[in-house]
Amino acid sequence: MSFFNHPRIITMRMVLLSLSLFLFSFSGMIPLKAQNTMTINADQPQNKISRHIYGQFSEHLGTGMYGGLWVGEDSDIPNTDGFRDDVVEALKALEIPNLRWPGGCFADEYHWRDGIGPREDRPTRINTHWGMVEEHNEVGTHEFMRLTELLDTEPYISANVGSGTPEEMAHWVEYMTYDGNSTLANLRRENGQEKAWDVKFWGIGNESWGCGGNMEAGYYADLYRRYATFAKDYSGNELYKIASGFSDDNYGWTETVVEQAGWMMDAISLHYYTIPTGNWEQKGPSKDFGEGMYFAGLKQGLAMDEYVSRHSTIMDKYDPEKRISLAVDEWGIWTDPLPDTNPGFLQQQNSVRDALIASTTLDILNKHSDRVRLANIAQTVNVLQAMILTDGNRMLKTPTYHVFDFYRVHHDAMLLPLHLDAANYTYEGEHIPAISATASRDEAGTIHLTVTNLHATDPQEVTVNILGSDADEISESRILSADAVDAVNTFDNPDRVAPQSFEDYTLNDDELTLRLPSKSVIVIGVE
DSSP states (O other): OOGGGSHHHHHHHHHHHHHHHHHHHHHTSSOSSOOEEEEEETTOOOOBOOGGGGBEEOOSSTTSSBTTTBOOTTOSSOEETTEEHHHHHHHHHTTOOEEEESOSGGGGGOOGGGGSSOGGGSOOEEETTTTTEEEOOOSOHHHHHHHHHHHTOEEEEEEOOSSOOHHHHHHHHHHHHOOSSOHHHHHHHHTTOOSOOOOOEEEEOSSTTTTTTOOOHHHHHHHHHHHHHHOOOBTTBOOEEEEOOOBTTOHHHHHHHHHHHGGGOSEEEEEEEEOTTSOSSSOOOSSSOOHHHHHHHHHHHHTHHHHHHHHHHHHHHHOTTOOSEEEEEEEEEOOOOOTTSOGGGOOOOOBHHHHHHHHHHHHHHHHTTTTEEEEEESOSBSSSSOSEEEETTEEEEOHHHHHHHHGGGGTTOEEOOEEEEOOEEEETTEEEESEEEEEEEOTTOOEEEEEEEOOSSOOEEEEEEEESSOOOOEEEEEEEOOSSTTOBOOSSSTTSSOOEEOOOEEEETTEEEEEEOSSEEEEEEEO
16 A cells, blocks of 8 residues: 555545635635626716606505595594695605506596595595495595695696596696686686696506406507597696506517507506516415515516516617607506405505515616606505505505615616626525616716615625726615515514614725625615
């Protein structure tokens, strides 16, 4: 037996080899975890991220309007002209750019004359789409416009195409926006509004392929042109006309409608709801779930990128100058309703998972902001992926609310080119990127980053190289995270998922290193 083949020598060589591998792993020769790198070209701004991407949606659905926003002037809950003060104050802090109303499916059975004049004289209808409850029309045109004034936001009106007429829509436009002497303008004055309102955004139908009339694309394109013809600009108010687009991957509808009516529209809509299970009949719970439902929700949410990309490509064929916007005016996670609630009210909880679906969706919409210039999350209060939940006189801000607060930094800022090389988050053989981000530069020159770590259990380090800037100071840094994938805020514990100061970063010259805990999103400003 040779010296080098002696059992002791072989054992020692194996020990030394193992020790060498161990030491190399700490010296970076064998990385323990995949690295995330991001490069930002701060001196090459692309296009403006329209603040209208951050729009909200308030339908007459469940307690979204009644009880959530409106309690009436005689309520014991503090209110201004019937709208609860706590909710208005919280929403105003988000700097909401636009608010869509009255639907949704409800819009195509809503007749605007039901909601004007003395409230005691208004008719009672049945809300056939959402719970078969009585609609007393307490909130109509004047009340909604007062809400937009309180929120300092722009109204987005969805007109009734499904059960209405071109004349009905034309009269509504004149009633609201004509400042001259006409019967309709004078009726508005009799009802308490002397000056005409500025109402730019008008949706001509909603989901006309489904609850808005079950139409074919060619028929809707003809109908759209008819309605759009009679929707006039009055008194300097220029209408921004939004056609009803399809949802998900029905690209044929977009092609037909844009080809046949694109010259008469300013935008066409796209709806996409994140269904964690992918099954509309059993969508999955909004609370008390594990990593499987967490991962599935995030993966489904990221599909928004493909849908926006492919619908945009079709629009490029007929509108290469990108005059027509893609308006993603309904989006968000949709789960099974909470137990023991009216299933037609679409009540669900709002977890840290949902907050990360919001942040990644906003990253996608920001990335496509050359085409996407309007969007509305569904919905604002108490319905689906809401900003706010109420229970009597109690109110809480959801994790999604805080994401929208973080992303205010991107309103009307310039999108910065961002190259991201992200590690994978792997669960049961499936993969999604562990990191999502948006970079923008505001008018003052501050660079803002919003960065999300989607991984359920692993922290992630992100190295950010900022090119074309003398960034040397952090102006703000906040984080939203949680101790569990299904963490929610409740009325007994309203701040379980709430923003905290973020300090786990280093800035050396133009390199910023971020160390993000699992399931978290941060906002950071660099000057």
